[in-house]
Amino acid sequence: MMDLIDFGTLETGYGVWNALYWLLSLGVLFLIVYFIYWRGEKTVKTSKDQGRPFLAGSVTSKEKTHVKASNVYWGFTEALKGYYVPSQKGHTGNVNDYISWFILVLAVMMILIGGL
Amino acid sequence: MYILRSVLGPFVVAFIGIFFGLLYKGVDRILHARMQKRVGPPVTQPFLDVRKLLIKENLVPENAVDWLFNLMPVLSLVSVTSILLYIPLGFEPLLSTKGDLILILYLLMLPAICLMVGAFASSSPYATVGAQREMVMMISYEFPLAVTIISMVWRLSKVHAASNLFTLEYISTHPLWGEVGVFGAIGLVILLVVLLTVIPVELSRVPFDIPEAESEIAGGLLAEYSGKNLAMFYMSDAVKAIVMAGLVVALFFPYTISQYFGWPLYLEYIIDFAFFLVKTFIIVFVSVTVVRTAFARYKIDQVTYVFWVPVTVASLIGLLLLYLDVIL
Numbered sequence: 001m002m003d004l005i006d007f008g009t010l011e012t013g014y015g016v017w018n019a020l021y022w023l024l025s026l027g028v029l030f031l032i033v034y035f036i037y038w039r040g041e042k043t044v045k046t047s048k049d050q051g052r053p054f055l056a057g058s059v060t061s062k063e064k065t066h067v068k069a070s071n072v073y074w075g076f077t078e079a080l081k082g083y084y085v086p087s088q089k090g091h092t093g094n095v096n097d098y099i100s101w102f103i104l105v106l107a108v109m110m111i112l113i114g115g116l
Numbered sequence: 117m118y119i120l121r122s123v124l125g126p127f128v129v130a131f132i133g134i135f136f137g138l139l140y141k142g143v144d145r146i147l148h149a150r151m152q153k154r155v156g157p158p159v160t161q162p163f164l165d166v167r168k169l170l171i172k173e174n175l176v177p178e179n180a181v182d183w184l185f186n187l188m189p190v191l192s193l194v195s196v197t198s199i200l201l202y203i204p205l206g207f208e209p210l211l212s213t214k215g216d217l218i219l220i221l222y223l224l225m226l227p228a229i230c231l232m233v234g235a236f237a238s239s240s241p242y243a244t245v246g247a248q249r250e251m252v253m254m255i256s257y258e259f260p261l262a263v264t265i266i267s268m269v270w271r272l273s274k275v276h277a278a279s280n281l282f283t284l285e286y287i288s289t290h291p292l293w294g295e296v297g298v299f300g301a302i303g304l305v306i307l308l309v310v311l312l313t314v315i316p317v318e319l320s321r322v323p324f325d326i327p328e329a330e331s332e333i334a335g336g337l338l339a340e341y342s343g344k345n346l347a348m349f350y351m352s353d354a355v356k357a358i359v360m361a362g363l364v365v366a367l368f369f370p371y372t373i374s375q376y377f378g379w380p381l382y383l384e385y386i387i388d389f390a391f392f393l394v395k396t397f398i399i400v401f402v403s404v405t406v407v408r409t410a411f412a413r414y415k416i417d418q419v420t421y422v423f424w425v426p427v428t429v430a431s432l433i434g435l436l437l438l439y440l441d442v443i444l
Contacts, residue, residue: 015216015282021122028126029194040170040344067244075252075416
């Protein structure tokens with residue numbers, strides 16, 4: 001069989017990607033996996049207590065189970081405290097400071113790029 | 117030709133990925149048990165687990181976003197299995213010239229993203245905390261993983277001039293070990309260690325099973341999953357082990373043995389595939405079984421530190437050594 005959809009190949013000079021073949025194979029894979037999934041038990045449990053939010057040993061309301069978004073990167077900021085704490089000090093809220101940083105970084109980048 | 121491969125290839129890789137993934141899981145559990153002086157379950161236990169999960173009723177939490185909650189397990193298995201189409205499994209990848217390592221790097225993220233979206237959709241606080249931890253882990257290990265892969269391809273580009281350097285077919289047919297000097301060889305060993313370190317965290321196995329952490333957050337990401345939904349995630353975890361080990365084999369140990377036998381072509385395919393299975397099993401044994409037996413679970417901030425500082429520095433040293441190998 002000929003490569004009928006070869007026109008979609010993206011060539012970067014180092015690598016290649018053809019999204020059409022990927023989508024085609026993904027579609028076939030979806031059918032295979034969905035067949036396995038479909039063979040599974042079809043009934044869904046609807047018992048009230050089993051489906052309710054559970055926290056700290058008791059059934060509680062939906063609002064009380066909410067986890068704050070500020071927790072998301074806790075592990076990350078905790079591990080890289082050495083970087084984040086000094087960075088926070090730089091966030092003074094003064095636009096003049098931010099513009100100074102911008103000019104400083106721009107100057108360094110221009111020297112680096114121009115020098116190289 | 118490639119249309120045919122795109123249609124029939126998924127059947128081949130789905131069988132290989134799911135069957136051997138579950139088999140490796142079974143062997144891993146036995147070896148893990150033996151190292152702890154236990155008998156352990158039979159090798160078929162993961163197959164029995166999947167069968168049991170498929171006949172169990174599916175429970176959807178009251179506040180969950182139903183369609184996302186049910187769709188993500190299927191998408192997770194689909195996306196992780198599709199990676200096998202681009203990895204040499206002892207023979208040429210089925211879509212060898214239609215996707216490269218950059219694509220694989222992105223596809224590797226999809227199962228983790230499916231897990232996170234499914235966990236957030238379940239509305240469980242345990243699952244939400246698990247999903248948050250998974251996000252932090254992802255941004256921790258992606259950088260050293262990318263540095264390792266880019267370093268190897270960059271070094272390869274200094275030896276060969278080809279327009280498909282990033283495809284695994286090219287990399288696996290042009291092993292770097294024979295092309296580099298002393299500095300390069302040391303650099304490659306360091307990059308191999310980095311990649312072996314990334315495998316357990318990519319698979320969320322002990323000591324990096326923080327997003328699931330049964331004893332802390334009751335299964336985390338998977339806390340609300342049951343029945344066939346859990347079976348899908350269980351199988352995608354098994355396939356991911358084959359994918360990660362296959363990636364290490366293709367990058368570092370792509371050698372075949374069929375040329376020494378002079379057997380008919382179909383037997384050559386079989387023996388090279390068998391050799392591939394042996395190599396991937398050794399990789400899984402070293403980076404998953406031994407590690408999860410020997411270590412206890414890290415905390416999430418420790419994982420971030422390990423991957424952003426020592427492992428990233430190691431991968432950059434590997435890159436530097438490959439650079440020195442070129443200029444000296």
